Amino acid sequence: MAAAGARMAEEVAEQPAVFDSLVARRSDVAAVARLIAGRRPRFALLAARGSSDHAALYAKYLIEVLLQLPAGLVSPSTTTLYGARPDFTDVLYLSVSQSGGSPDLVAATEAARAQGALTVAVTNTPSSPLSDAAELSVDIKAGEELAVAATKTYTATLLSLYLLVDAVRGGSGEAVAGIGELSATALAAPIEDAVARFRDIDRVVTTGRGYSSATAAEAALKLAETSYLGARSYSGADLLHGPVAAIDDRTGVVAVTSTGHGGAAMRDVVSTVHGRGASVLAVGSAAADVSADLRIQVPETAEEVAPILEILPLQRLALALALARGGDPDNPRGLNKVTRTL
Template sequence: MTDETPGRHMSAEIAQQPEVFAAVTGSRPLIASVGGAIAERRPRFALLAARGSSDHAALYAKYLIEVLLELPAGLVSASTTTLYNAKPDLHDVLYISVSQSGGSPDLIEATAAARDRGALTVAVTNNPDSELARAAELSVDVNAGVEKAVAATKTYTATLLALYLLIDSVQGGQGEKAAALPELAAQALSTIDSSVEEAVARYRFVERMVTTGRGYSSATAAEGALKLAETSYLAARAYSGADLLHGPVAAIDSDTGVVAVTSTGKGGEAMRDVVDTVRQRGADVLAVGSAAADVPASSRIVLPETAEEVAPILEVLPLQRLALGLSLARGGDPDSPRGLSKVTKTR
């Protein structure tokens, strides 16, 4: 690819992810030292602050904390601090701020305020020298390297992996379930081209898409919808499979493309009825994940099987490729999405 080739950065950074995963797993001892400090403080519950793709990583971490650590966890609204000046008592609370750049003013301000109010603050960022990392008591380096594409790919998955290793270490784990991810990611990226190309052809002219998943995979659905919206300008919405059946399914018809994330595990099992229902509505369903071959979909992208709690780190890879392919097929350049920049500053 030349320097002017549309999507060159996004394509290259998708391909770099096996190497990035190896770097993140190699830094597990440093991440585990932060996990050990969290365990010593014995937090009562956890709060997570993030924006954009990092918000989906925080949603993934919420499931990890609630399932693996059995602690209540919630996603915070930074604006309650930055706009409304709320001052909750956060003593004995774990407050994790997730930001690829570490430069969003609202997250920096909210993290500093949480620390002042007694929280144990941890910044998870791809910029260890950022203001966010300095604002927090502890920090975890995502270790993804410089990302040039506007649409986050390798920084998103590296953040997921870093969060898994962090939370696993809090419970005394050694990261065993993530050890094979570099190899599995390379395997996945080398085998999904034809399935992704088929999906691009199917959805090239669609204007409305829904992404859906259950459990850990809810984060994948959310990130997939964001990638489709920001690179291909599709009207893409993400729903938990459960929430989809509680109303939005009424809007699904034969003009709707549905991406169902279905990996081996309890979340994937719960998606069977969801996929069957949307198929009955006439939707064209693309199943993505290690259990994709076992659901009644129109087309499938099957991925290697992993433990359910690390499946989202692989699940999003074909959705990144799908977003890239659709953007190019529709005449766009995913490296230069209109109205977006690499660092978005909000308050």
């Protein structure tokens, strides 16, 4: 019988090789991007659940900043529960799902396609119902993932979305040319001090700005589902608009602070929560630039690809905390690998 956390640990370690393989085969993604660019969508909508929802949030920033197109996150429930059928003419509708098996995403994608959208499935299962429902599909090629907590499928989705959006604007993927080597460095970052500080904390807030908002959201999910922590995620701006009142010396704060506009905007946020007595862990390429008790430094990249690296030591932190708290992150209580919602 495998040791607790063995599957998750193995899949976390596979990520540099997955990234190298994806970048080497970016022509597959570029072919889909050319078809999207040829259709000239007027705006984009993204549908997803769970970890994929955080990847969709990342894609929203990519689309709005790099393509200068308005983008939004949709609720599949408007279709599946309320029967809404908006006019999706000239809309790019991206459905993101690692399994491609969630019935609500499949139904929402089918409805969007029937209403005129250009539908694209981004999934790790190219033979899935979601891929069949969409007009186009992108295979993230992460390989089979057995641990319940998504690790390599999450980051492979991020990288695939970056390659797709970058190719739509005519890019060559230059910003991720060395992402495999950089990810290996990020995975090697020491986390032991953070594990010791956070193992007895039950309330954690994760926060980031811009692209890193997706990292903060995914980190909260990983800590909640593997270590059973009461973890909440807020953008740095939203945190200061009220929730900061709940932060005190019994709160752990994970602040994602990478180089760029988002990281610069986090300095005042981190200073505020640190001043309220919280145990602050700063993670990112700009971790040294903020007031924090602990820091996990990751390699610097273009800001738009930083989330691919930022989450890596946080995956290891979630794994190590789960084990330190007596859990098995491969088999979180009450969870299955595929969650089917309607």
